Amino acid sequence: xxxxxxxxxxxxxxxxxxxxxxxxxxxxxxxxxxxxxxxxxxxxxxxxxxxxxxxxxxxxxxxxxxxxxxxxxxxxxxxxxxxxxxxxxxxxxxxxxxxxxxxxxxxxxxxxxxxxxxxxxxxxxxxxxxxxxxxxxxxxxxxxxxxxxxxxxxxxxxxxxxxxxxxxxxxxxxxxxxxxxxxxxxxxxxxxxx
Amino acid sequence: xxxxxxxxxxxxxxxxxxxxxxxxxxxxxxxxxxxxxxxxxxxxxxxxxxxxxxxxxxxxxxxxxxxxxxxxxxxxxxxxxxxxxxxxxxxxxxxxxxxxxxxxxxxxxxxxxxxxxxxxxxxxxxxxxxxxxxxxx
Numbered sequence: 001x002x003x004x005x006x007x008x009x010x011x012x013x014x015x016x017x018x019x020x021x022x023x024x025x026x027x028x029x030x031x032x033x034x035x036x037x038x039x040x041x042x043x044x045x046x047x048x049x050x051x052x053x054x055x056x057x058x059x060x061x062x063x064x065x066x067x068x069x070x071x072x073x074x075x076x077x078x079x080x081x082x083x084x085x086x087x088x089x090x091x092x093x094x095x096x097x098x099x100x101x102x103x104x105x106x107x108x109x110x111x112x113x114x115x116x117x118x119x120x121x122x123x124x125x126x127x128x129x130x131x132x133x134x135x136x137x138x139x140x141x142x143x144x145x146x147x148x149x150x151x152x153x154x155x156x157x158x159x160x161x162x163x164x165x166x167x168x169x170x171x172x173x174x175x176x177x178x179x180x181x182x183x184x185x186x187x188x189x190x191x192x193x194x
Numbered sequence: 195x196x197x198x199x200x201x202x203x204x205x206x207x208x209x210x211x212x213x214x215x216x217x218x219x220x221x222x223x224x225x226x227x228x229x230x231x232x233x234x235x236x237x238x239x240x241x242x243x244x245x246x247x248x249x250x251x252x253x254x255x256x257x258x259x260x261x262x263x264x265x266x267x268x269x270x271x272x273x274x275x276x277x278x279x280x281x282x283x284x285x286x287x288x289x290x291x292x293x294x295x296x297x298x299x300x301x302x303x304x305x306x307x308x309x310x311x312x313x314x315x316x317x318x319x320x321x322x323x324x325x326x327x328x329x330x331x
Contacts, residue, residue, distance in 0.1 A: 121300065161244070185226035
């Protein structure tokens with residue numbers, strides 16, 4: 001009842017950590033809204049637009065398209081930055097994400113990484129003052145940008161949108177996400193962090 | 195005005211990504227270590243709901259705001275391409291703990307390193323555009 005009349009109660013209500021089912025439903029609501037607005041739900045194509053803006057269309061046909069048709073996606077991407085700012089400023093949970101005890105123990109014992117750090121969102125190593133973090137950020141971003149375009153979609157385009165449309169190529173791509181993700185997590189990351 | 199609704203949708207998506215904790219490097223790490231159900235629950239519910247929503251929109255032949263029907267242009271199935279591309283993407287995802295959406299959201303959280311990550315992702319996309327004729331499709 002209090003929610004009806006008190007704006008602060010609303011904010012407190014949203015601020016608490018969300019159950020995964022609530023988050024899942026909320027993401028599907030975004031899929032619905034984007035589909036209803038006649039557009040696909042895909043983030044990574046924004047990088048292709050950045051290339052176009054930088055003039056890559058003159059060099060490669062792949063980046064030669066009318067940017068006007070992609071304005072909606074750039075507006076959506078700009079919105080996500082704003083949404084992140086709003087969430088961090090007004091809606092942040094009082095505590096860091098409650099990740100599992102097993103993960104906390106692994107980070108501490110294997111890699112000497114205390115938890116939480118970076119508000120439970122990002123390891124401290126990823127900052128401009130740490131050369132290792134900077135190099136890993138460059139490599140990580142590059143792999144995501146390359147892989148997403150080669151596979152023609154990322155988590156939003158394939159795992160959410162493509163699977164919702166029952167697309168087999170999307171399922172195979174998602175399996176690929178896990179092959180790469182497991183390789184990185186279990187075999188490659190330990191080389192840098194342990 | 196049309197762009198405004200996409201901006202607003204983006205704001206909601208940014209908040210949802212934040213509150214779902216899917217933007218957390220630690221959540222992604224935990225997911226790839228199979229030590230929590232959290233991320234699987236989020237993606238699982240989103241996909242099941244998505245399948246129902248899309249099927250319903252197709253069945254009821256709902257018109258979108260662009261006066262089109264809900265459809266999807268199928269991609270040509272190429273096992274090799276999708277597995278390789280997916281694996282490359284997955285390695286970056288597990289390394290940075292962020293896929294493209296969260297990269298933008300994390301910037302909004304004030305993690306400036308993601309300026310570099312977004313730039314680097316753009317360079318990755320550019321590299322793909324430059325060498326795509328050499329790759330299996």
